[in-house]
Amino acid sequence: MVNPGEILENYDRLSELKAFDESKEGVKGLVDSGVAKVPRIFIQPPDEFEKTSGTCNSQFSIPVIDLGGINNDPVLRKEIVKRVREASEIWGFFQVVNHGIPVNVLEEMLDGVRRFNEQDLQVKKGFYTREYTKPVVFNCNFDLFSAPAANWRDTLYCLMAPHPPMPVELPAVCRDVLVEYSKQIQRLGFALFRLLSEALGLNPDHLNDMDCGEGLLVLSHYYPPCPEPELTMGTTKHADNDFLTVLLQDEIGGLQVLHENQWFDVPPVPGALVVNIGDLLQLITNDKFRSVEHRVLAKSEGPRVSVACFFSTSLLPSTKLYCPIKELLSDDDPPKYRATTIRDYVANFNAKGLDGMSSLQHLRL
Numbered sequence: 001m002v003n004p005g006e007i008l009e010n011y012d013r014l015s016e017l018k019a020f021d022e023s024k025e026g027v028k029g030l031v032d033s034g035v036a037k038v039p040r041i042f043i044q045p046p047d048e049f050e051k052t053s054g055t056c057n058s059q060f061s062i063p064v065i066d067l068g069g070i071n072n073d074p075v076l077r078k079e080i081v082k083r084v085r086e087a088s089e090i091w092g093f094f095q096v097v098n099h100g101i102p103v104n105v106l107e108e109m110l111d112g113v114r115r116f117n118e119q120d121l122q123v124k125k126g127f128y129t130r131e132y133t134k135p136v137v138f139n140c141n142f143d144l145f146s147a148p149a150a151n152w153r154d155t156l157y158c159l160m161a162p163h164p165p166m167p168v169e170l171p172a173v174c175r176d177v178l179v180e181y182s183k184q185i186q187r188l189g190f191a192l193f194r195l196l197s198e199a200l201g202l203n204p205d206h207l208n209d210m211d212c213g214e215g216l217l218v219l220s221h222y223y224p225p226c227p228e229p230e231l232t233m234g235t236t237k238h239a240d241n242d243f244l245t246v247l248l249q250d251e252i253g254g255l256q257v258l259h260e261n262q263w264f265d266v267p268p269v270p271g272a273l274v275v276n277i278g279d280l281l282q283l284i285t286n287d288k289f290r291s292v293e294h295r296v297l298a299k300s301e302g303p304r305v306s307v308a309c310f311f312s313t314s315l316l317p318s319t320k321l322y323c324p325i326k327e328l329l330s331d332d333d334p335p336k337y338r339a340t341t342i343r344d345y346v347a348n349f350n351a352k353g354l355d356g357m358s359s360l361q362h363l364r365l
């Protein structure tokens with residue numbers, strides 16, 4: 001029996017990380033070279049697996065909300081707003097169907113991510129970097145050098161709003177769909193921020209007027225099949241450092257959400273998008289909406305592909321301060337957080353990596 005605790009000690013981890021990073025081939029490169037064992041830089045500390053892997057109890061599952069007809073029927077809209085409020089308070093997660101983005105655009109987006117990762121290695125390596133000032137970045141684990149263990153995942157990052165890259169800067173194999181998908185996601189984002197504003201009892205434009213939907217960072221993840229999925233993770237437990245995330249996942253599954261100390265699967269639903277509240281929305285709603293921890297299990301099937309669209313302006317030099325929304329406070333409900341710029345908040349998140357601790361903690365009053 002392997003003892004991951006022992007393996008983690010007594011070796012020159014930094015050199016192994018560097019050699020892996022310098023190969024610029026990511027996890028897919030390892031799998032293509034035929035590794036039968038998970039290299040030790042990927043082995044998770046055992047406590048990562050301790051929590052019960054909550055099987056989805058059918059009474060208890062992430063809500064699927066049908067957005068069809070939302071702009072035509074005020075009574076229906078009210079009902080949908082209520083479901084969005086309950087889901088955002090209880091789970092921090094929900095799925096949406098009939099959201100207005102055609103299924104062929106969803107499929108083409110997932111195909112585009114597969115094409116990017118499976119293209120000519122030399123072309124792909126040209127995008128591999130850790131310089132996050134670039135509009136397009138490809139690498140394996142943003143926190144490779146700071147996290148306790150690497151994740152079985154490669155990621156392409158494209159900052160698509162408010163200042164999208166020039167089309168020639170985007171990878172040719174997925175350029176058109178990235179532009180089209182981002183446009184559609186941004187439109188959906190504005191609609192979701194209106195629903196969320198109403199769910200908080202605010203003017204429907206409130207969150208959009210705070211620029212919650214202005215910045216869009218598109219993270220395209222590629223999780224190659226893993227030879228020893230019980231030893232590593234696709235994505236370690238974390239909460240998202242943005243206002244809101246809209247996630248497209250393929251049919252493989254593996255995403256789980258922590259609810260009442262149990263892990264629940266977020267099952268793939270054809271045509272659906274997964275929506276989750278990020279830390280910044282938890283902060284400005286003064287904990288009314290919850291940014292909930294989630295993770296992705298490594299799997300022997302694959303590759304699994306997902307596209308996580310982060311609504312945040314973290315990469316812009318904005319000095320705007322965010323704090324709990326005044327209209328949501330009262331004598332009985334005083335502010336729980338101090339004000340922060342998004343830059344400072346995200347710098348702290350990135351410095352500590354995905355270690356399972358909330359980045360909101362250090363802003364608590």
Ligand SMILES: O=C(O)CCC(=O)C(=O)O
Pocket residue numbers: 219221235240247249255294295296306307308
């Ligand atoms: O791949 C997934 O399903 C989730 C990815 C994720 O949680 C993230 O990018 O923050």
Ligand SMILES: [Fe+2]
Pocket residue numbers: 238239240294
């Ligand atoms: Fe996430």
